[in-house]
Amino acid sequence: MNSKLKATLIAGIAKDKKANDIVLMDMRKASTFCDYFIIASANTSRHIKAISDEIEVKLKERGIRLWHAEGENESKWVLLDYGDCLVHIFEPGTRRFYDLEGLWGDVPQLKID
Numbered sequence: 824m825n826s827k828l829k830a831t832l833i834a835g836i837a838k839d840k841k842a843n844d845i846v847l848m849d850m851r852k853a854s855t856f857c858d859y860f861i862i863a864s865a866n867t868s869r870h871i872k873a874i875s876d877e878i879e880v881k882l883k884e885r886g887i888r889l890w891h892a893e894g895e896n897e898s899k900w901v902l903l904d905y906g907d908c909l910v911h912i913f914e915p916g917t918r919r920f921y922d923l924e925g926l927w928g929d930v931p932q933l934k935i936d
Contacts, residue, residue, distance in 0.1 A: 826851075826858035826907035829887065833910055834935045836881050837863045840874045842912065845935035846924060853930045858907040862923055864915050868898030871912050875901045878910060 824832075834845050842863035851858050865871040872895070879889055882905065891904040899917040903910035911923060924932060 824885070824887065829882075829905065830859035830861055830908050832885075833861045833878055833882070833905075833908060834863075836878050837861065837874050837910075837912070838935055840877045841870070842874050843915075844918075847933040847935065848924070848927055849931040849933075850927070853927065857909045860909050860911060860923065860927070862911045862913070862918070864913050864918050866914070868914070871898065871901050871914065874912050875903060875910075878903060 830847050834847055837845055842865055845861070845863045848860040848862065849858070850860055863874065865874055875892070875895065882889070887905060889903060890906050893902040894900050899914045900921070901912045913921070
């Protein structure tokens with residue numbers, strides 16, 4: 824599966840689990856470490872966990888391996904590393920504080936409704 828399709832799949836899974844403010848960031852011209860960021864917000868730590876767990880399960884069913892995860896025991900930000908796609912799931916205040924969309928503001932971004 825190519826990275827764009829994988830990023831779109833991840834965003835769809837997050838949307839199905841009621842993630843908020845989902846943004847795909849095309850990092851291909853700005854980064855050597857990944858092709859896409861998928862950024863989403865969740866209202867509570869349980870919601871973050873539910874979204875990240877669902878992404879892990881659905882991608883594993885398709886044979887897509889999770890390389891690394893960070894923050895699963897912390898409640899404000901979870902990072903899932905799928906190699907070419909990095910998934911960031913934040914509580915809204917933490918997302919505003921780190922402002923990845925602003926930090927990488929020069930890359931193409933697509934909001935998912």
